[in-house]
Amino acid sequence: MPGYRHLLLAIDLTEESNQVAEQAVALAKVFGADLSVIHVIEPLSVAYGGDIPMDLSSVQDQIHDQAKAQLADFAAGLGIPAERQYLIFGRPETEIHRVSECKDVDLIVVGSHGRHGLALLLGSTANSVLHGAKCDVLAVRVGMSE
Numbered sequence: 221m222p223g224y225r226h227l228l229l230a231i232d233l234t235e236e237s238n239q240v241a242e243q244a245v246a247l248a249k250v251f252g253a254d255l256s257v258i259h260v261i262e263p264l265s266v267a268y269g270g271d272i273p274m275d276l277s278s279v280q281d282q283i284h285d286q287a288k289a290q291l292a293d294f295a296a297g298l299g300i301p302a303e304r305q306y307l308i309f310g311r312p313e314t315e316i317h318r319v320s321e322c323k324d325v326d327l328i329v330v331g332s333h334g335r336h337g338l339a340l341l342l343g344s345t346a347n348s349v350l351h352g353a354k355c356d357v358l359a360v361r362v363g364m365s366e
Contacts, residue, residue, distance in 0.1 A: 223250075223251040223253070224247065224248075224251045224253045224326050224327045224356075225251070225253050225254065225324075225326055226253055226254045226255075226256065226323065226324055226325045226326055226327075227244055227247060227248050227251075227253050227254070227255050227256070227325065227326075227327045227328075227329055228256050228257070228258055228316070228319065228320050228323070228325040228327070228328045228329070229241060229244040229255060229256065229257045229258070229298075229300075229329050230257075230258050230259075230260075230312070230316050230328055230329065230330040230331075230345075230349065231257060231258070231259055231294070231331070232259065232331070232345075233259055233287060233290050233291065233294065236331055236362040236363050237294065237331065239331065239360060239362045240329060240330065240331040240360045240362060241257075241294075241298055243329060243358065243360045244329040244358075245298055247327070247329070247358070253327075254304065255298065255300055255304070256300065256304035256305070256306065256319075256323060256325070257291065257294070257295050257298070257300050257304065257305055257306070258305075258306040258307075258308065258315070258316055258319055259287055259290075259291050259306070259307050259308075260308050260309070260310055260311070260312040260315045260316065261280075261283060261284060261287055261307070261308070261309050261310075262309075262310070262311065262312060263280065263309055263310070264276045264279065264280060264283075280309075284307070284309070287307055288307055291305055291307050292305065306319050312345045312348075312349075313345055313348035313349050313352060316328060316330070316345075316349050316353075317349070317352050317353060317354070320353065320354070320355055321354060325355055326355045326356065327355060327356045327357070327358060328349060328353055328355060328356070328357045328358070329357075329358045329360060330345065330346045330349050330350075330357065330358070330359055330360070331346065331359070331360050331361075331362040331363075332344065332346035332347075332359035332360065332361055332362065346359045
């Protein structure tokens with residue numbers, strides 16, 4: 221049966237990650253596919269423009285340690301083994317694309333806030349992932365009030 225063999229769930233470790241995960245888990249079950257999870261930590265120097273007059277390595281280490289624990293808990297709840305959990309420093313869209321290609325992913329599942337106006341013009345991680353991916357991308361709408 222044609223379909224997806226390996227899904228990559230891209231999350232930001234917020235409450236909304238659960239909504240995105242529900243869709244990814246359901247699809248993985250339907251297709252009998254492997255499910256991996258990725259969380260990318262944007263380096264503080266990139267996030268704040270690089271003009272920070274202090275050494276942020278200890279702060280960055282704390283962020284990494286906290287994210288590692290959160291990702292492990294999140295993935296355990298979904299039954300995703302450690303070898304399919306990816307915690308990476310870098311630009312989110314770049315690292316999501318790199319891992320999806322290296323790990324032979326055929327569907328990336330990412331959350332999207334469905335922004336409008338200026339936020340839409342500036343783009344989002346979901347939009348960047350969509351336009352640079354070499355595989356299918358499912359953008360799950362999150363955070364929308366009914």
